[in-house]
Amino acid sequence: MTEQSLRLAVAQTTATADVRSNGRTVRRLMREAAAEQARLVQFPEGFLSGYAKEQIQDWGDVDWPAVRDELEQIVALAAELRLWVVLGSAHPLTPPHWPHNSLYVISDQGAIVDRYDKRFCSNTEITRFYSPGFEPVVFEVDGYRFGCAICVEINFPDLFTQYGELDVDCLLLSAYPVDEVFEAKARAYASINTYWVGMALPSQTAHFMNSGVIAPDGRYIAQADGGEALVYADLDRPAYTVWFDLARPWRRSALRGDIYRTRRVTDPRSEDRTCL
Template sequence: MVFRIAITQPSASADVRRNGRAVRNLMRQAADQDVRLVHFPEGHLSGYAKEQVGDWAQVDWDAARNELRQILQLAAQLRLWVVLGSAHPLTWPNRPHNSLYVISDEGRIVDRYDKRFCSNTEITSFYTPGTTPGVFDVDGFRSAWPYVSRSTSRCCSTSTNNAAWSACCCRRTRSMRSSR
């Protein structure tokens, strides 16, 4: 079985609408090349703290939710799995999570990984760390985020038809059920 994964590194901006358009464009390109899962960098939709976003009050959260809805719809239309990086807002006074949304080929968010081991700058100025690892299955391949301890960022990458996804561990499983 061929399982194609596309890893993207698009330019991000503080404009969530521009970032959303870039995501949808790359999703279409991935689908045209028979990719099953496309992965975007952390913070891409919202803009990444320290680079595009200096203050969370600058983020148009309504526009971010609208862009996310459009991405969900396109994922269903293209029958494409998407892992999308974005800040995930929390209630005041908490800073957002630095999250990866796992979007199924049915256009549903099936999991969300909130980065657990943030840098000192991320914790003190930008993000609230998450508490649990992320694991999900796509077509019998299980994927998990790599942070296993504070002292190491060990992960494995599996090469499938010359496509390696170094951001996760992938291994064949017997079922497609979600692990979370």
């Protein structure tokens, strides 16, 4: 376990269909995050390319060479700033296959070290826009383990349980939410699975909720207040010793069931569930 804290920056940005404008926004906020000593900055779903159904109605309208060029500039700047970046974008595949809805994991050495491809796409996404992914993604920064998830996957508890079983300290959830219940689910998963949740959202959905960081107790420790913003949270495992060192192991033990099976009693008053 690391004794060092890690500063996470989470962006709330205005998504557009202009790839060049989106790329400039990413780099500007990367510089701001680095100036505030952040080690990792997270962006919303589909931000670089534009998100299908919202900014993008047809993949033929996307300037894919521009997406690649902007991504290369972002990767180079990550190395210059010594900053990790988790960036939402469509990832093009070989035609005629539809793109993935992805989160690029960019290291502070200036390399794409992994890419999370959305596994549970919405009905519209899977029938009109995206090819699904199939694997979880876990990576480590300064001793902290991070996982990745995207938007509608909030409705699939097993995915969030899986990341808990993979011992992530923080789940980076980038999204384009369509209702305020999304926030309640994210807070519940943080508490149930005992990890931080970084939630990066576009400013267009601020009327539902704002970007922020939820602690392992289900409470916000940082949240934007409308509009465009970067919010910061220091992830500090020792400050949550009870959750990581006691609550998480106990819940795993409880799920295995041994602590209950070994205490099972044989008693007619237990077996008869109609007795007084």
